[in-house]
Amino acid sequence: MSEDTGATSPLADLTSAWVQLGESAVKSATAMNRAAMGASVTNGEHSEENGDELPTGDDELRSGSIPSLAFEDEDWSFERSVERADAITVGDRVSFSKPVDDEDVKRFAVASGDTNRLHIDDEFAEDSRFGGRIAHGTLVSGLISAALARLPGLTIYLSQDLEFRGPVRIGDRVTATVEVIEALGNDQYRLSTIVSDDEGETIIDGEAVVLIDDLPAE
Incomplete structure (x- = not known):
């Protein structure tokens, strides 16, 4: 019998991440269905009257602070220079910031x-040109999508x-x-990212x- 050292393999970590991802997907789908049925969140506050819930039980999650967001994490931050879709013009900008952690990468x-x-x-990544693990490029570029989602309206x-x-x-x-x-006209815009x-x-x-587009009517 081998001694348990407490170490986990990449496969075990991925299996755990898969389970967590599945649980989050189910909870997210439930929250989205509730939103479609008319659950409302006002000014980023939880709506007790409608029984609205965040997608997971994680205490770091909170309701979205703007209408286009379903929820946010306390460790995320964003700023934007414009508040109305019909006021967007050249020079307007949005920034979004978050840490890319181990759980993000595995999920x-x-x-x-x-x-x-x-x-x-x-161990594998230590012998690469980077000298250690790095995040997927596509995962990191996903933050651009997150910033775009915080423009006024439905991006x-x-x-x-x-x-x-x-x-x-x-x-x-x-x-x-x-x-x-x-x-570009017709509610289309070109942006630096x-x-x-x-x-x-x-x-x-x-x-x-x-x-x-305009946000869907609630």
Whole structure:
């Protein structure tokens, strides 16, 4: 019988992440269904009258602070320069910031199927050019989508060009900043999209085109 050292394998970690991901998906779907049936959240406060609940039991989650958001985490932050969709113009910008932690990486590996050991196996990644694990590039670029979701109105992605300039280490806090650089007409806009690290170094650079619809009636 081998002695239990308390260490876990990458496979065991992924299995655990898969279970957690499944639980979160079910709870998220339940919350979305409730929202579709008319549950309301006002000014980011929980609506007890409608029995509205956040997607998980995690105490760090809270109701969205703007109508386009279902929920937020206390460790996320964002700023925006415009509050109405009909007022968006060239120069308006939104920034969104969060840490990319180990749980994010493992859940993304399961959700996407990208189980490249560079992202989930410490011992394997130590011998890579990075000297340790790094986050998936597509996971990090997802913060751009998060920033776009915080524009006024309902943002719909039409296209995205990206250039990856550097890695993100597990636990790094990164910030996505999007800025309107051209109004294309018909509620479409071209934006610069940049993801930077805590020192302000650009990790991802690119451009996106989005369509901004009115929010659905509640």
